[in-house]
Amino acid sequence: MARKGGVFVDLPQGVELPVFGAGVVEAAPRRERSDAAESRRRVLDAARGLFAERSVDAVSMHEIGRAAGVGQGTLYRRYEHKGALCSALLAEEIEGFVDEVRRRAGGRGSALGRLKWFLGRLARFNDDNAALLGAIRDAAGGGRRVEMYGNPFYSWLRGTVAALVRQAMNEGAMMGELDVECVADALLATLNIDLYLYQRHELGMSRERVTRSLHALLDGLRPGPAS
Amino acid sequence: MARKGGVFVDLPQGVELPVFGAGVVEAAPRRERSDAAESRRRVLDAARGLFAERSVDAVSMHEIGRAAGVGQGTLYRRYEHKGALCSALLAEEIEGFVDEVRRRAGGRGSALGRLKWFLGRLARFNDDNAALLGAIRDAAGGGRRVEMYGNPFYSWLRGTVAALVRQAMNEGAMMGELDVECVADALLATLNIDLYLYQRHELGMSRERVTRSLHALLDGLRPGPAS
DNA sequence: CCAGCAAACGGATATATGTCCGCTTGAGTT
DNA sequence: AACTCAAGCGGACATATATCCGTTTGCTGG
Numbered sequence: 001m002a003r004k005g006g007v008f009v010d011l012p013q014g015v016e017l018p019v020f021g022a023g024v025v026e027a028a029p030r031r032e033r034s035d036a037a038e039s040r041r042r043v044l045d046a047a048r049g050l051f052a053e054r055s056v057d058a059v060s061m062h063e064i065g066r067a068a069g070v071g072q073g074t075l076y077r078r079y080e081h082k083g084a085l086c087s088a089l090l091a092e093e094i095e096g097f098v099d100e101v102r103r104r105a106g107g108r109g110s111a112l113g114r115l116k117w118f119l120g121r122l123a124r125f126n127d128d129n130a131a132l133l134g135a136i137r138d139a140a141g142g143g144r145r146v147e148m149y150g151n152p153f154y155s156w157l158r159g160t161v162a163a164l165v166r167q168a169m170n171e172g173a174m175m176g177e178l179d180v181e182c183v184a185d186a187l188l189a190t191l192n193i194d195l196y197l198y199q200r201h202e203l204g205m206s207r208e209r210v211t212r213s214l215h216a217l218l219d220g221l222r223p224g225p226a227s
Numbered sequence: 228m229a230r231k232g233g234v235f236v237d238l239p240q241g242v243e244l245p246v247f248g249a250g251v252v253e254a255a256p257r258r259e260r261s262d263a264a265e266s267r268r269r270v271l272d273a274a275r276g277l278f279a280e281r282s283v284d285a286v287s288m289h290e291i292g293r294a295a296g297v298g299q300g301t302l303y304r305r306y307e308h309k310g311a312l313c314s315a316l317l318a319e320e321i322e323g324f325v326d327e328v329r330r331r332a333g334g335r336g337s338a339l340g341r342l343k344w345f346l347g348r349l350a351r352f353n354d355d356n357a358a359l360l361g362a363i364r365d366a367a368g369g370g371r372r373v374e375m376y377g378n379p380f381y382s383w384l385r386g387t388v389a390a391l392v393r394q395a396m397n398e399g400a401m402m403g404e405l406d407v408e409c410v411a412d413a414l415l416a417t418l419n420i421d422l423y424l425y426q427r428h429e430l431g432m433s434r435e436r437v438t439r440s441l442h443a444l445l446d447g448l449r450p451g452p453a454s
Numbered sequence: 455c456c457a458g459c460a461a462a463c464g465g466a467t468a469t470a471t472g473t474c475c476g477c478t479t480g481a482g483t484t
Numbered sequence: 485a486a487c488t489c490a491a492g493c494g495g496a497c498a499t500a501t502a503t504c505c506g507t508t509t510g511c512t513g514g
Contacts, residue, residue: 016486027407030461031458031511033462033510033511034511035509035510036463036510036511037461039462057368057370060499060500060501061501062499065464065485070464071463071464071465072464072465072502072503073462073464073503073504073505074463074464075460075464076503077462077463081249081501121269123489134372135367138368138369138372140366141284142284142365143284145361145365145424145425146429148421160288175443177443178443178444179440179443181430181432182426182437183440185422186413186440187427189416189419190412190416192416192422194367194375194376195363195376195412195416198372198373198376199409199412202376203379205408209409210409213405213406213409213410215403220402220447220449221444226276226452258481260479260480260492261480262480262491262492262493263492266493287469287470288472289469289470289471298493298494299494299495300473300474300492300494300495301473301493302494303471303472303490307472308472309471347505455500456514457513457514458511458513458514459510459512460510461508461510461511462507462508462510463506463508463509464506464507465505465506466503466505466506467503467504468501468502468504469502469504470500470501470502471488471500471501472498472499472500472511473496473497473498473512474492474496475496476495477493477494478492478493478494479490480492481490481491482488483487483488484485484487484488
């Protein structure tokens with residue numbers, strides 16, 4: 001009932017690609033006050049500007065507040081910490097990324113191929129947004145360690161990889177014995193921002209090398225006599 | 228010249244397991260002054276005690292200094308930051324871990340089997356030293372991001388996994404096309420402390436589940452007709 | 455137009471990390 | 485035993501994050 005001769009037959013629960021933001025009910029409690037909207041825009045603009053002209057962690061929250069013309073209280077009520085502000089700045093990029101993935105990886109082609117593409121695309125996302133991702137990671141320390149992997153973006157990545165792995169299994173392109181959740185985490189761990197940047201800039205590996213290795217690893221997971 | 232009928236024949240460079248601390252020449256510039264040794268001991272003791280009675284990140288460096296009866300300057304000259312102090316506290320555990328690995332994974336048995344054992348043991352190391360490892364990670368932010376993967380312990384982990392993978396390839400238990408360095412990083416990434424603790428405590432996965440999945444993944448990397 | 459109030463504001467404040475720098479002292483040297 | 489000085493010491497200081505709380509203000513219903 002799962003597959004027949006390697007041909008995909010039906011979709012058990014969770015095989016569709018997850019939708020980013022799904023589950024967010026958002027009671028829309030009240031429209032944002034105009035002054036709040038204004039200050040949000042100013043904060044974001046100021047942060048973008050300062051981050052661009054200096055590095056992200058060479059800019060303090062005080063400085064952002066001063067440049068935006070808002071006090072600390074305002075700043076921190078809206079963005080619980082620097083990482084949250086960086087997340088907000090990243091939101092637009094994430095949206096683009098998510099859209100592109102839905103278009104390319106939701107559609108046709110083998111699930112394995114789409115998974116490979118997805119991971120390669122994620123590597124590029126890492127390169128493109130290294131500074132913000134690093135800052136977000138830095139802010140996820142102490143009592144906030146959970147936010148790293150508990151946030152909606154990571155959940156979506158996780159769900160997407162898991163769904164693709166499951167589809168690939170259905171299509172007979174991947175061993176059926178795998179623990180899908182764990183494998184999804186393992187694959188994503190490979191592109192963990194710290195490790196990725198270390199490989200890229202300290203070990204001098206190219207993006208191609210990293211993704212090629214990942215692809216080889218995926219090819220290894222085909223079902224076969226070995227085992 | 229590499230292998231004959233799956234039997235290990237010779238050892239190309241880098242196949243031996245690396246020795247922890249190798250390459251550290253340590254010119255031994257001068258013996259440590261007695262007062263310095265004393266204050267080092269007091270700091271370590273104070274830190275251990277405070278960390279035990281509260282959580283690691285609920286204890287400030289000031290507090291450690293006060294409890295140990297040393298000033299901030301003293302504290303920070305010896306330990307550049309909190310992560311360094313935690314590393315010092317972890318050193319003993321690391322030594323034990325390294326010794327055990329040398330005994331069990333340096334010896335006989337299939338390389339693949341030893342690799343599996345090693346990764347399982349590392350997972351246990353994670354569980355046993357979660358608090359300190361987390362604190363070390365937290366301290367590796369901002370301009371110190373490199374220390375995370377550039378430190379001697381990680382280098383040793385990396386070298387060990389790489390050597391075992393290479394041996395497994397020689398023994399014919401693993402695909403020969405793999406990029407050994409990348410695969411080593413990928414395998415270790417799976418046990419990255421943040422992800423591991425998230426899986427264990429937020430997702431409720433058991434250590435067995437995580438390692439079993441990792442083992443299955445390794446089994447998938449056997450050489451085979453697939454590819 | 456006005457009153458009421460939740461939301462937003464902003465700067466003082468608390469706390470943490472990490473640095474600076476003048477003073478002290480252990481341990482070789484004469 | 486006195487001399488010397490690099491190493492060690494310690495607390496004030498600079499800077500960053502994050503919170504608190506009294507004040508102001510945009511919105512809405514009357």
